[in-house]
Amino acid sequence: LIAERLRSQIIRGELEDGDLLPNEATLVERFGVSRPTLREALRILESERFLKITRGSRVGAQVATPSEHSAARYVGRYLQFKRVPVIDVHEALTAIEIPAVRELASNWKPDGMRRLEAAVLAEKNVDADWTAAIAAGIDFHRLILELAENRTLAIMHALLDGVIIASGRDIGRMFQPQAQTSVRRFRVVHEDVVRLIRAHEVEEAVDLWRRHLRAKVRLLENIQSMPGHDHALVDVLSREEIGTADRLSI
Amino acid sequence: LIAERLRSQIIRGELEDGDLLPNEATLVERFGVSRPTLREALRILESERFLKITRGSRVGAQVATPSEHSAARYVGRYLQFKRVPVIDVHEALTAIEIPAVRELASNWKPDGMRRLEAAVLAEKNVDADWTAAIAAGIDFHRLILELAENRTLAIMHALLDGVIIASGRDIGRMFQPQAQTSVRRFRVVHEDVVRLIRAHEVEEAVDLWRRHLRAKVRLLENIQSMPGHDHALVDVLSREEIGTADRLSI
DNA sequence: GGGGATTTGTCCGTATGTATT
DNA sequence: TAATACATACGGACAAATCCC
Numbered sequence: 001l002i003a004e005r006l007r008s009q010i011i012r013g014e015l016e017d018g019d020l021l022p023n024e025a026t027l028v029e030r031f032g033v034s035r036p037t038l039r040e041a042l043r044i045l046e047s048e049r050f051l052k053i054t055r056g057s058r059v060g061a062q063v064a065t066p067s068e069h070s071a072a073r074y075v076g077r078y079l080q081f082k083r084v085p086v087i088d089v090h091e092a093l094t095a096i097e098i099p100a101v102r103e104l105a106s107n108w109k110p111d112g113m114r115r116l117e118a119a120v121l122a123e124k125n126v127d128a129d130w131t132a133a134i135a136a137g138i139d140f141h142r143l144i145l146e147l148a149e150n151r152t153l154a155i156m157h158a159l160l161d162g163v164i165i166a167s168g169r170d171i172g173r174m175f176q177p178q179a180q181t182s183v184r185r186f187r188v189v190h191e192d193v194v195r196l197i198r199a200h201e202v203e204e205a206v207d208l209w210r211r212h213l214r215a216k217v218r219l220l221e222n223i224q225s226m227p228g229h230d231h232a233l234v235d236v237l238s239r240e241e242i243g244t245a246d247r248l249s250i
Numbered sequence: 251l252i253a254e255r256l257r258s259q260i261i262r263g264e265l266e267d268g269d270l271l272p273n274e275a276t277l278v279e280r281f282g283v284s285r286p287t288l289r290e291a292l293r294i295l296e297s298e299r300f301l302k303i304t305r306g307s308r309v310g311a312q313v314a315t316p317s318e319h320s321a322a323r324y325v326g327r328y329l330q331f332k333r334v335p336v337i338d339v340h341e342a343l344t345a346i347e348i349p350a351v352r353e354l355a356s357n358w359k360p361d362g363m364r365r366l367e368a369a370v371l372a373e374k375n376v377d378a379d380w381t382a383a384i385a386a387g388i389d390f391h392r393l394i395l396e397l398a399e400n401r402t403l404a405i406m407h408a409l410l411d412g413v414i415i416a417s418g419r420d421i422g423r424m425f426q427p428q429a430q431t432s433v434r435r436f437r438v439v440h441e442d443v444v445r446l447i448r449a450h451e452v453e454e455a456v457d458l459w460r461r462h463l464r465a466k467v468r469l470l471e472n473i474q475s476m477p478g479h480d481h482a483l484v485d486v487l488s489r490e491e492i493g494t495a496d497r498l499s500i
Numbered sequence: 501g502g503g504g505a506t507t508t509g510t511c512c513g514t515a516t517g518t519a520t521t
Numbered sequence: 522t523a524a525t526a527c528a529t530a531c532g533g534a535c536a537a538a539t540c541c542c
Binding site: 003007008010011012036039040041043044047048065066068071074075077078079080081082084088089091092095096098099150151152153155156159160237 | 253257258260261262263286289290291293294297298315316318321324325327328329330331332334338339341342345346348349400401402403405406409410487
Binding site: 305306 | 529530531532533537538539540541
């Protein structure tokens with residue numbers, strides 16, 4: 001009940017990001033419960049990433065606004081439990097991005113177009129740095145959703161994107177030498193699609209994007225088809241567990 | 251760390267739905283921590299709906315497989331925090347369902363077609379019972395996603411559907427007298443779309459479904475446009491809080 | 501229906517690790 | 522370097538709920 005009260009305050013915006021909660025003794029008094037009970041509530045909120053708790057002087061429980069990252073982990077765990085293959089998630093991303101490109105090509109706004117062209121430019125600038133290049137590529141896909149006038153779909157896209165990043169292995173695969181040529185070609189496609197969107201060439205833009213996404217999935221499939229990697233499932237736990245094993249020394 | 255160990259076991263399927271965990275004393279011994287510490291871990295997993303804890307003889311912590319319902323609440327809270335309007339969620343559902351219908355009309359399988367026709371029949375049978383009729387209507391939409399060969403999208407659809415149900419108000423609006431005629435007409439549309447899918451009339455099926463979804467959104471908008479209801483945001487907390495207030499007697 | 505056994509819920513007191521001043 | 526403020530952890534005790542006989 002205490003966790004729910006605090007959580008409600010955070011979601012409603014009464015408690016803002018970075019706000020410091022009173023110390024445990026004060027909270028114990030305010031809610032009229034004992035310390036162990038209060039701590040169970042704080043632990044719940046910490047696990048849900050609504051609080052960030054540190055110990056020491058003049059610190060304590062700090063309010064953390066829910067981020068896409070934390071929501072993505074929950075969804076990712078669910079997908080993992082459902083034994084969903086990673087390729088399936090990529091296909092879902094495709095289904096979400098196609099109508100977004102259509103919408104954007106039909107009626108973009110000047111401000112959005114500026115941001116698209118800035119993103120393309122940013123990709124060009126980091127072309128030498130391989131890590132940054134891939135991050136910029138992911139950002140470009142997200143930007144398209146963000147500009148496409150549906151916040152729910154943008155959030156769903158970000159969640160699934162987050163799941164793939166948390167799962168991590170696909171991104172790792174992109175770093176493999178055999179993938180580099182393809183990834184570099186992707187940047188040019190991004191440039192082209194922006195040009196088509198600007199010209200309101202709806203069908204051409206959609207078609208190019210569809211081919212682009214199919215190429216991305218096929219690239220991952222090809223790299224994935226190494227022995228032992230077939231039908232790789234979503235796996236967001238393995239990475240968390242590395243840290244765990246370390247701290248538990250098992 | 252303890253929560254993560256147990257959670258990992260549940261997600262990997264080592265602990266199955268309904269399994270009973272040992273009692274607290276045993277767990278304390280097994281993990282080598284004190285009781286308050288263990289309880290914080292159990293509290294985390296309970297809040298994430300991985301455990302269902304009851305007190306009394308011969309019971310205790312029971313493993314609960316993550317359900318769409320629990321995942322939906324998590325996503326719902328995030329949407330609420332982001333101040334997303336309910337209509338926006340409906341539009342996202344539209345974007346997800348359209349390609350699903352296209353895929354289904356292009357190549358359905360005999361088994362899927364059987365289930366579609368059974369769903370239509372089920373809707374016809376509960377036509378008199380208003381509550382059951384609406385539930386059957388929702389099930390029909392879910393079935394389309396389930397048959398459309400992408401599990402991730404089906405899960406996303408179920409999540410958003412769950413958010414709307416948790417938010418609850420839109421469903422309530424469907425019960426209003428002014429909506430009943432429209433909702434009844436929806437059942438006929440479901441029947442028609444199955445016929446078109448069976449006949450592989452792809453574009454016609456997609457077009458009908460697009461109109462159907464637009465009608466649904468418009469219906470909700472019309473009812474919603476009563477004073478004080480404009481741009482209603484996703485609100486999954488209010489319902490939870492009713493229970494809270496009750497138990498806290500505030 | 502009642503009593504005993506089992507299990508979680510809650511609380512207190514105390515000691516310890518850690519960050520800031 | 523010392524003092525302070527904070528979370529972390531432990532052990533023991535009792536209360537409350539549930540189940541079984």
